[in-house]
Amino acid sequence: MDRKSKPLLGLAYRIVGDREEAKDLVQLTFLRVWEHRARFDGSFSVNTWIYRITTNLAIDLLRSRQVRGHQAEPVRQHLMRLVGRRSNLEGLFRDEVMTILRNLASGLSKKQRLAFLLREVEGLSSKQVAEILECRESTVRNHLFVARKFLRREVRRRYPEYVAEFRSAAGEIG
Numbered sequence: 001m002d003r004k005s006k007p008l009l010g011l012a013y014r015i016v017g018d019r020e021e022a023k024d025l026v027q028l029t030f031l032r033v034w035e036h037r038a039r040f041d042g043s044f045s046v047n048t049w050i051y052r053i054t055t056n057l058a059i060d061l062l063r064s065r066q067v068r069g070h071q072a073e074p075v076r077q078h079l080m081r082l083v084g085r086r087s088n089l090e091g092l093f094r095d096e097v098m099t100i101l102r103n104l105a106s107g108l109s110k111k112q113r114l115a116f117l118l119r120e121v122e123g124l125s126s127k128q129v130a131e132i133l134e135c136r137e138s139t140v141r142n143h144l145f146v147a148r149k150f151l152r153r154e155v156r157r158r159y160p161e162y163v164a165e166f167r168s169a170a171g172e173i174g
Contacts (some may be wrong), residue, residue, distance in 0.1 A: 001030055007122065011051065033050060104154050
């Protein structure tokens with residue numbers, strides 16, 4: 001539990017966007033692991049099984065939010081960190097970034113968002129992501145390709161000024 005709590009908390013937080021709900025999800029994950037330990041399939045890694053449980057619980061929470069009328073933004077925090085870390089753009093206000101990322105993330109399907117999070121943020125292999133999402137590796141690669149293409153296109157289309165500023169900043173670094 002000590003080794004897995006922090007990475008699972010990070011994953012759950014990125015999916016649901018609320019730290020307290022993420023903590024609850026991690027606790028519930030370990031409870032489910034204990035309750036269903038007899039059903040563990042040894043052909044999968046324990047790590048993949050635990051990530052799948054967390055991801056499924058987070059998806060269930062997002063579905064319940066939608067029923068209650070809430071908008072889920074699972075990649076919002078990660079994308080905001082990517083923009084801040086890679087671009088070093090001064091004058092880009094936090095609220096503006098949040099609005100941009102909320103708009104962009106809303107255009108991705110749930111599977112695309114989850115594949116992106118698990119692969120790009122959590123650093124899992126395509127095989128592990130496929131096991132967690134219960135699909136083929138080729139499907140994961142397709143979700144990632146579509147998500148990246150969509151995000152690149154939408155940033156260029158909706159926010160061309162940031163693309164130009166990013167290129168300027170990247171040119172100064174390199």
